[in-house]
Amino acid sequence: MLKSLKLRFILILVFLVIFIVFLLPNAYEPEGELKKYLPSSKIHLGLDLKGGMDLLLELDMVKLMENMVGRKFNALKDAMITDGIRFLGLDKKDYSVLVTIRSDQREKLDNLIGNKFPELKAGDSKVEGDTVQLEFLLPEKELSTIKDNAVHQALETIRNRIDQFGVSEPVIVQQGANQIVVQLPGIKDPQRALKLLGETAQLEFKLVDEENMSKAQAGQIPDGDELLMERRKNRDTGVATTSPILLKKQSVLTGDLLTDARVQYGSGRGGIGSEIAVGIEFNKEGGERFDKVTAENVEKRLAIVLDNVVYSAPQIRQRISGGKAQITGNFTVDEATDLANVLRNGALPAPVKVVHNLTIGPALGQDSIRMGMQAAILGVILVIIFMIFYYKLSGIVADIALFLNLIYLLGVFNIFNFTMTLPGIAGIILTMGIGVDTNVIIFERIREELRLGKTVRAAIDTGYSRAWLTIIDAHVTTLITTAVLFIFGTGPIQGFALTLGIGIVINLFTAVFGSKLIFDWVVIKYKPRSLSI
Amino acid sequence: MEFREIVKDTKIDFIGMRNKTFVLSTVLVLLGIVGFIMVSMGKANLSEDFTGGTNLLISFRQSVGIGEVRDALMNNGMHDVQIQQVSGTNEFFIKTKLTDTKEEKVIEKIQQIFAAHLQDKKYDLLSSNMVGPAVGKTLKNHAIIAIVLSLIGIIIYIAWRFNFVFGVAATIATFHDVLVLLGLFFVLGREMNILFITALLTIAGYSLTDTVVVYDRIRENMAKMKAKSDLGAVINNSINEVLSRTIITSMTVVLVIAALLVLGGKVLFDFSLALLIGVLIGTYSSIFVASPLIYLWRKKLR
Numbered sequence: 001m002l003k004s005l006k007l008r009f010i011l012i013l014v015f016l017v018i019f020i021v022f023l024l025p026n027a028y029e030p031e032g033e034l035k036k037y038l039p040s041s042k043i044h045l046g047l048d049l050k051g052g053m054d055l056l057l058e059l060d061m062v063k064l065m066e067n068m069v070g071r072k073f074n075a076l077k078d079a080m081i082t083d084g085i086r087f088l089g090l091d092k093k094d095y096s097v098l099v100t101i102r103s104d105q106r107e108k109l110d111n112l113i114g115n116k117f118p119e120l121k122a123g124d125s126k127v128e129g130d131t132v133q134l135e136f137l138l139p140e141k142e143l144s145t146i147k148d149n150a151v152h153q154a155l156e157t158i159r160n161r162i163d164q165f166g167v168s169e170p171v172i173v174q175q176g177a178n179q180i181v182v183q184l185p186g187i188k189d190p191q192r193a194l195k196l197l198g199e200t201a202q203l204e205f206k207l208v209d210e211e212n213m214s215k216a217q218a219g220q221i222p223d224g225d226e227l228l229m230e231r232r233k234n235r236d237t238g239v240a241t242t243s244p245i246l247l248k249k250q251s252v253l254t255g256d257l258l259t260d261a262r263v264q265y266g267s268g269r270g271g272i273g274s275e276i277a278v279g280i281e282f283n284k285e286g287g288e289r290f291d292k293v294t295a296e297n298v299e300k301r302l303a304i305v306l307d308n309v310v311y312s313a314p315q316i317r318q319r320i321s322g323g324k325a326q327i328t329g330n331f332t333v334d335e336a337t338d339l340a341n342v343l344r345n346g347a348l349p350a351p352v353k354v355v356h357n358l359t360i361g362p363a364l365g366q367d368s369i370r371m372g373m374q375a376a377i378l379g380v381i382l383v384i385i386f387m388i389f390y391y392k393l394s395g396i397v398a399d400i401a402l403f404l405n406l407i408y409l410l411g412v413f414n415i416f417n418f419t420m421t422l423p424g425i426a427g428i429i430l431t432m433g434i435g436v437d438t439n440v441i442i443f444e445r446i447r448e449e450l451r452l453g454k455t456v457r458a459a460i461d462t463g464y465s466r467a468w469l470t471i472i473d474a475h476v477t478t479l480i481t482t483a484v485l486f487i488f489g490t491g492p493i494q495g496f497a498l499t500l501g502i503g504i505v506i507n508l509f510t511a512v513f514g515s516k517l518i519f520d521w522v523v524i525k526y527k528p529r530s531l532s533i
Numbered sequence: 534m535e536f537r538e539i540v541k542d543t544k545i546d547f548i549g550m551r552n553k554t555f556v557l558s559t560v561l562v563l564l565g566i567v568g569f570i571m572v573s574m575g576k577a578n579l580s581e582d583f584t585g586g587t588n589l590l591i592s593f594r595q596s597v598g599i600g601e602v603r604d605a606l607m608n609n610g611m612h613d614v615q616i617q618q619v620s621g622t623n624e625f626f627i628k629t630k631l632t633d634t635k636e637e638k639v640i641e642k643i644q645q646i647f648a649a650h651l652q653d654k655k656y657d658l659l660s661s662n663m664v665g666p667a668v669g670k671t672l673k674n675h676a677i678i679a680i681v682l683s684l685i686g687i688i689i690y691i692a693w694r695f696n697f698v699f700g701v702a703a704t705i706a707t708f709h710d711v712l713v714l715l716g717l718f719f720v721l722g723r724e725m726n727i728l729f730i731t732a733l734l735t736i737a738g739y740s741l742t743d744t745v746v747v748y749d750r751i752r753e754n755m756a757k758m759k760a761k762s763d764l765g766a767v768i769n770n771s772i773n774e775v776l777s778r779t780i781i782t783s784m785t786v787v788l789v790i791a792a793l794l795v796l797g798g799k800v801l802f803d804f805s806l807a808l809l810i811g812v813l814i815g816t817y818s819s820i821f822v823a824s825p826l827i828y829l830w831r832k833k834l835r
Contacts (some may be wrong), residue, residue, distance in 0.1 A: 356664050
């Protein structure tokens with residue numbers, strides 16, 4: 001009996017020491033030699049306590065497919081022109097491309113498809129006289145590959161943007177088929193981050209159609225043209241206004257040909273207020289195209305379009321070789337930095353939409369921690385006092401178990417790096433209340449046995465063994481709900497489920513090992529004839 | 534030996550009170566069913582978590598009347614907006630069904646309105662939560678699945694540990710608790726958010742703790758029962774025997790929840806309130822609903 005007592009005591013003590021050592025960094029920072037040997041990680045705080053931003057982004061799959069089909073459409077058109085295939089019509093329908101040709105061109109087209117577009121599947125064909133309309137579609141498998149790749153690419157792009165924006169410990173993970181969870185703890189300028197992430201960053205260069213400008217203003221937009229908004233920003237007030245501008249729909253150059261983008265502080269028109277711009281650099285192909293476009297269109301205006309908004313539309317004064325250009329637009333340093341960031345990291349494969357945005361300011365987080373701690377302290381004190389008042393010395397035993405429970409619970413959280421949230425703190429507080437129930441059930445049972453006239457030792461033993469099943473039954477139901485909450489809950493709720501669930505399990509251990517140990521020790525050592533309970 | 538006791542050797546006829554308490558419970562449950570129907574129809578005070586929308590918590594640095602804030606927003610294009618002041622502070626919850634679009638961010642719009650119409654009032658944006666309608670629907674579905682799953686889990690466990698009659702009675706009592714809590718929150722007009730669902734589930738689990746304590750004793754005493762006729766007396770005795778246990782266990786939990794309610798702050802206030810009401814209902818139901826149900830059912834069997 002004494003031996004088992006010692007073993008149990010050592011077990012509890014070892015756990016206690018381990019957990020306290022692991023919890024130490026939360027209270028004080030060791031210095032010098034000690035630092036190397038002690039753990040240094042603190043309890044991991046959730047966004048609701050630390051402040052920060054929790055976003056759910058959704059990739060626009062319809063738009064993605066449109067882009068994909070559009071790209072195939074253009075590639076096929078270019079290839080047919082290069083190969084000298086005369087086509088009578090070319091059209092897009094849903095996820096397929098429709099080509100109308102004379103029957104005698106069919107063999108050439110089939111060869112082209114076979115050689116250059118093996119992924120395209122031939123669909124229906126309609127013969128009318130000597131013309132035939134052929135349908136080419138992207139097969140299911142190809143579509144799902146495109147979707148998967150797009151999400152991965154988006155994930156990668158967003159990760160790079162955030163890395164260069166500078167956030168410590170961001171979380172960026174895929175959720176479901178087309179959603180991405182982005183968590184940015186401790187972010188100072190949430191609106192800026194939101195803009196950075198929401199931007200598709202599709203960069204295009206388009207020629208301005210000045211001849212038809214007046215016609216467009218009257219509401220007639222010529223074929224092959226489009227009306228976009230040009231953003232102008234007042235340098236002094238920073239207020240942005242927009243005005244319509246007519247552009248050729250076909251872009252002459254796109255952002256995927258960029259190799260670099262950096263903030264540049266131009267000389268401007270002299271010293272103060274010199275203009276901040278984003279300098280871009282094209283790869284070889286882009287450089288050659290830029291060279292050709294500028295050579296052919298001197299005197300015309302070339303619009304720089306980002307996500308369908310015209311940032312500037314400078315006049316081409318001369319041919320520009322060397323593959324370098326500048327985007328201006330009265331940017332602030334932050335705006336230019338972010339623009340360079342998104343251009344450097346490439347466009348997202350499709351637009352993203354923010355479907356959930358939870359932002360917690362740091363002040364609220366600190367407030368929550370302070371209030372949670374106060375509530376916890378008050379709750380614990382109330383329970384401690386009540387237990388001592390009601391169960392006297394045995395109440396102290398229960399309070400010791402409660403204290404063990406608290407240290408163990410926090411220790412487990414720290415060691416396994418679980419995230420503490422505000423509902424999590426509520427869970428700890430609730431655990432203190434529910435946890436002490438275990439001892440209440442045991443104590444009440446012991447009282448009953450004592451009333452029946454049993455000896456102290458017998459009463460304690462029967463009390464524990466009879467109460468055991470009730471305790472298990474009582475807590476398993478709560479454990480079931482916490483398990484469900486953990487599976488279906490989001491971050492903060494998971495924190496609650498974790499503290500409550502782990503708390504209850506630990507409670508079974510501390511009540512049965514901890515408080516029983518003290519009773520056993522008292523019984524063996526002092527052999528009392530009555531019990532303060 | 535002397536024990537400190539809250540209740541001592543009680544001989545309360547709980548079974549005899551069943552008709553009165555059943556009336557009370559029926560009224561409360563009906564309230565819950567009305568609440569549930571209203572929630573399904575979207576007419577209850579559901580949080581943006583489930584309906585989609587935006588919720589801001591703003592703290593002004595000087596004293597501002599709720600009317601000023603409301604006028605500023607309402608007169609400038611934000612018609613669908615609910616404003617609630619955190620009592621005793623200059624903090625306001627601003628709630629709207631609007632969500633961000635490509636062209637317009639709700640938060641930016643509100644900030645612009647404040648900048649233009651409450652220029653002299655400085656404020657801090659403490660938190661914001663924008664939930665797209667589709668996300669809200671998903672969360673709602675998850676909440677429903679979670680509730681159903683945990684109830685099933687609990688029923689299976691109770692049915693396995695006890696027997697069918699106890700299992701069904703405990704389940705009815707649990708439904709009772711969840712519905713009553715829902716009904717009371719509906720009547721009080723408090724907001725139902727994800728934390729409220731969490732409270733519902735926690736209460737579903739916890740109220741069984743009390744029920745199990747009573748059932749354990751009923752079962753134990755029923756095994757010792759000689760004649761079937763004194764079933765009511767056995768149940769009454771069992772409840773009376775464990776009455777102090779039931780009260781004390783609930784009391785310790787109520788103590789900590791009260792601490793949370795008073796000091797936990799605005800974010801946790803409604804959550805603590807739901808837990809507090811839930812624990813009280815759970816205790817009531819284990820004595821006045823779950824136990825008389827066993828009596829009625831067993832009596833009918835004969």
